[in-house]
Amino acid sequence: MERRAVRLRITGIVQGVGYRWWAERQAQDLSLDGWVRNCPDGSVELLAIGDEIALERMIDACRGGPPDATVQLVQTLAADDDGTVGFASRA
Template sequence: MNARHLRVEGRVQGVGYRDWMVQEATRLGLSGWVRNLPDGSVEAVVAGPEPAVQALLTACRRGPTLARVDRIEESFVEPPDMPGFHRR
């Protein structure tokens, strides 16, 4: 299982980005979590088979309709302990 830590910058708060990401990650069978950060970015940990992780990363670059993604910082991390994908 591969896991990534993401920090998504742009217009990603107040546009449904977290809920959209929960739906996409769940559809792809991934586990992890997503939350807003005080600086206006979104932070997430995603884990699962590499093809599914890559599919979510590709989708995250677009985001939901009202979002504007300017940058995504990505790093490898240990997979989360909890199954499923959750909004924090």
């Protein structure tokens, strides 16, 4: 199975609402590798690595986010597989 990587930049009310924790759980449920972190500008950045179907499901899920989030935009960018195993939140 071919692994592909995407980098997401999620903007809106996405910090201080459990978005990273939620994204980590979503990615783990989809068996994705990668990471999620808060950015200084108030956005959330996420690297997801896995099969095409799981990546599309993750992108769709990120457009909604957890209940307390208000997602304005999810930018999807091509990315390189950095070799991350598992999925975790980064500081």
